[in-house]
Amino acid sequence: MSENPNETKLVNFAMANSIRRKIINFLADGYRSTGEIGEIVEKATLGFHLKILKDAGLIELEEETVKLSEYGTNFLKGKKEKNAEEITDFSQAKPIEIARVKQVLPCIADSSKLRVSANMTPPLSGVLKLLEPLFPRSNYSDRKDSLIIQKGEIITTVYGSGKVSIRMVENEDEAKEELERLKSIINEAIAKGEAPAPREKAKVDLIEIYKYLPQTNCGKCGEQGCYSFAIKLMARQVTLERCTLLKEPEYASKQEHLQVLTSYI
Ligand code: SF4
Known part of the structure; x- marks a missing residue:
């Protein structure tokens, strides 16, 4: 993390805003297009917030693509580890x-x-x-x-x-x-009273991923079809958000299945 007081100031300023925190968390799973980010924050202020995050060194902008910088990735990792330290057991939890x-x-x-x-x-x-x-x-x-x-x-x-x-x-x-x-x-x-041990990764295979894609081969994700998209998902070269069809209500359950499955890749 930065030891430079000016850089620390920029980062603190950037992260003091809830919209910018939302953007940073949204980028945690991989790169996003500005259009995708525009769906979760107000489009009118998107450019402003992205500039502040970029000036703080937390993100990198390449044409329409936004991703966490190395510094931003480490920053988020540090925050997650800190949060994990804060809640480590069920001593405060009551039976449900x-x-x-x-x-x-x-x-x-x-x-x-x-x-x-x-x-x-x-x-x-x-x-x-x-x-x-x-x-x-x-x-x-x-x-x-x-x-x-x-x-x-x-x-x-x-x-x-x-x-x-x-x-x-x-x-x-x-x-x-x-x-x-x-x-x-x-x-x-x-x-x-104890938090369960971190789980071992369950195996996910290509066919399982493919099974839950819409299988229309519409090409809107930029791939030749759903099978090619599944291969890239398995290789972590694309994120689920690229398949815009999954955002439609009729695919809601498939999207949720895929959200779980892709976390095991
Ligand atoms: S956008 Fe979705 S449904 Fe269309 S080809 Fe890509 S993965 Fe298949």
């Missing part, structure tokens, strides 16, 4: 209860399946990220303070606020069973 199943609706991606919303009390904000290693396929997002858990075709998202959403279940009973399973895994960890 599933308060109620609020909503049962058909899945957008597959109307023969259901999506179910429920509430978890007390909310797990603050310790949610520690739960990630408990589940063989899961991915914690700092940006959304949410944990996505994949079990077969079922996708469960637990939010720091206490909201839980389960998609692609056959019926309400299956959702309730999944909620009970979730509750007992989490409460067992809380009772032990």
Whole structure:
């Protein structure tokens, strides 16, 4: 990290703003186009914020592509390690209860399946990220303070606020069973009081990635088709955001599956 007081001042100024922090966290998974960043922050002020981040040495701008600089990557890594040091166990966490199943609706991606919303009390904000290693396929997002858990075709998202959403279940009973399973895994960890050990990487193969892509071969990602895109995803040469079709509601479940799977590449 910088020892120069002027550079430190620039970095502190850049990171004092919540929009700029959002941009930096958004870049943590890889490079983004200015268009993609413009979808999460107000487009009118985007140029202003990017200039401040660039002047602070946190990002590099190349035509329409933005990425973290080496300094920015180390800065973010340092911050994450510091945060990890702050919350290391469940000593402050209380056992959870599933308060109620609020909503049962058909899945957008597959109307023969259901999506179910429920509430978890007390909310797990603050310790949610520690739960990630408990589940063989899961991915914690700092940006959304949410944990996505994949079990077969079922996708469960637990939010720091206490909201839980389960998609692609056959019926309400299956959702309730999944909620009970979730509750007992989490409460067992809380009772032990220790954060689970970091998980080992589960293997993900090309076919599994390809299975969840839209398979339209539309070419909007700049690749010849979905299979070529899957190969580049496996090689970490592109990020999921390049497949703009995944942002459409009908592909929401596939996108969530891929978010989990790509975190294991
Ligand atoms: S944009 Fe998505 S759906 Fe289209 S070819 Fe690329 S990966 Fe396939």
